Amino acid sequence: MFTGLIEEMGEILSVEKGNKALKLKIRCKKVLENAKLGDSIATNGTCLTATELGNDYFTADCMYETVKRTNLKRLKKGDKVNLEKSITLSTPLGGHLVTGDVDCEGVLKSITQEGIAKIYEIEIEHRYMKYIVEKGRVTLDGASLTVMKLGNSTFGVSLIPHTQEMITLGRKKVGDYINVETDLVGKYIERFMNFKDEPEKKSEGMTMEFLLKNGF
Structure with a gap:
């Protein structure tokens, strides 16, 4: 689990493309502190396992589901990515509970200046x-942000200048792709409401019960 509070922006050193897979090598510093092989590091909001640790980098493998769902497939050498190490029970929860399981990619449709902030x-x-x-939480490229407006298939978030400098969203332009993880609670509620303990039995053709119910 993560908080959605970005620790640093890392830099892509290399992207190796395999058979429906990727291997990323990422330069970083803060997330390597006390890191161990096999630790989880959210990269643009995607939970990845550190498969190699160096003095100033880590590597991670991305399976097909990750490649298909996220913007990691669009990364190239020199790109910046948001990084956050997984939380412990002693980690202050300043953002919200983030799983690192990206739901989908979003497309940045507009950037509007509003006072000191950008929408x-x-x-x-x-x-x-x-x-x-509205006023709920959403995770964009791993950053926990507040939804400030809703459209039919769009939503807006607002960033102050400090946040613009600290996360990749502040560097993006219209048309760029963003990893989106929606709030976990809503998905569980939907599942609870729609789940049936016993599957509905399918009709096995013409039966006496069917004939009686239909007046025969």
């Missing part, structure tokens, strides 16, 4: 909008 409007598949709540 970033993101478009996602309409089916994921049911999990986005």
